[in-house]
Amino acid sequence: MNNNINLTSGEIASLWTNYMNDSMSKWVLLYMLKDLEDSDIIPIVQHASELSISHLEKMKEIFEKEDYAVPMAFEENDVNMEAPWLYTDIFCLNYVNHMARVGMVAYSGFLTMCTRKDIRDYYTQALQSTAELYNRTLDIQLEKGVNARHPYIMVPKEADYVRSKQYLSGLNPFNEKRPLNAIEISYLYMNIMTNALGMKLCISFAQTSPNKEVQEFMLRGKEIAKKHLKLFNDLLMKEDIEAPEVPDVAVSDSTTWTFSDKMMMFHVSLLMQAGVGNYATAASQRSDLMLNYERLSLEVAAYSKSGVDIMIKNKWLEQPPETKSRDKLAREKDRID
Structure with missing residues (x-):
């Protein structure tokens, strides 16, 4: 169905950004896994790692079909798996929870930038699995008492409108x-x-x-x-x-x-x-x-x-995909002619 439909700039940008992010996450999570001891946290970090790896594999399939150059991103030599432990187990749990929150925002944005059905299907599934990961990490945080709940305030008993522009004020030190x-x-x-x-x-x-x-x-x-x-x-x-x-x-x-x-x-x-x-x-x-x-x-x-x-x-910044400069192409053509 999608064989004759070229990727749009939104799809190219989303896939490139997604690949870079998941490539980084893969190696950070694999490093964290080697030192984890908490039996409740290990499966969560393992699952997060597997999600990143599965996303990378899916994107590589798309890249291959589209003759899309795979980003260099990050590889085994970007992490020292022999280094001693760096993060506590609770840190790793909170890290996965936070990155899942970041991922949900990113995937919802990617989804809205894509039109081709296979790409939309991928991001819909990625969004759902990331939301599930977020909920699982939050459940464990709550069980272990390491999640800071938002403050409680009184539930409103009636609805009302703002009655004065003073509602917006806050800079004047003489006004409350x-x-x-x-x-x-x-x-x-x-x-x-x-x-x-x-x-x-x-x-x-x-x-x-x-x-x-x-x-x-x-x-x-x-x-x-x-x-x-x-x-x-x-x-x-x-x-x-x-x-x-x-x-x-x-x-x-x-x-x-x-x-x-x-x-x-x-x-x-x-x-x-x-x-x-x-x-x-x-x-x-x-x-x-x-x-x-x-x-x-x-x-x-x-x-x-x-x-x-x-x-x-330091030549660490990988260049995102970009369009060709038409002026440059014209000048290069003139030199060849």
Whole structure:
């Protein structure tokens, strides 16, 4: 049915991005698996690893049929399987839960960019299996008491409309700010948890990288995540809302080379993209919160740009598929003629 239908730019972009992400996930999860001890967590990480591998195999089949160059992505030499353990079992569980959340957002986006039925079928299945993985990790987090629940607030007893533009205010220090609403609390809570995980990953990458420039980049990322964490925590505490108790997401004191600098830089870049997406969708109608999210997004964007510069400098940044420059083709044709 699809043999004579060429891939669109949306499908090419989705498959390339998906392949890069799953290639990275495959090796990180395989590394984590070798040191896990918790019998409840091992099957979950194993299942996540198998999902990544099955996705890669499916995409390779599509690439072969379409004569589509397989991305270089990541290989066995990008991870040191002999390195000592780096992450606690609970960290690995929380990591899989977070990456499943990122994956659900990505797959739903990929699905909307694709029109060919076989590609849509693949992303529909990938979205469903990733949602199942997310639910399984969350169930285990709850069983082990390592999932920080969102705060409880009073259930509304009646519906109402906003009656004043003061509802949007928040910047004027002389005006009293209205209380945070449920939507704003939820996003603040989520962003605290994601920054906590990102901070620990940056620490682990900084202490195991042999490259001074990468070390400094990761330490800077740790400080940015810590600053954002404090800001979000403070906003909740000012409202007498208990900030989430971050579960055990510790890393060991190993300084042994574990992941390639290329993979670590890509990983942090992926997390930053997800983080900026979280900030962009963090619905808020209080002006001080809107301004904070905008300011923090710009800070993350600047940090991300410095990471891209490092990757280009060291030839770690794989180029996405692109269209041909018509002007260049014309000039090259003239030279040949």
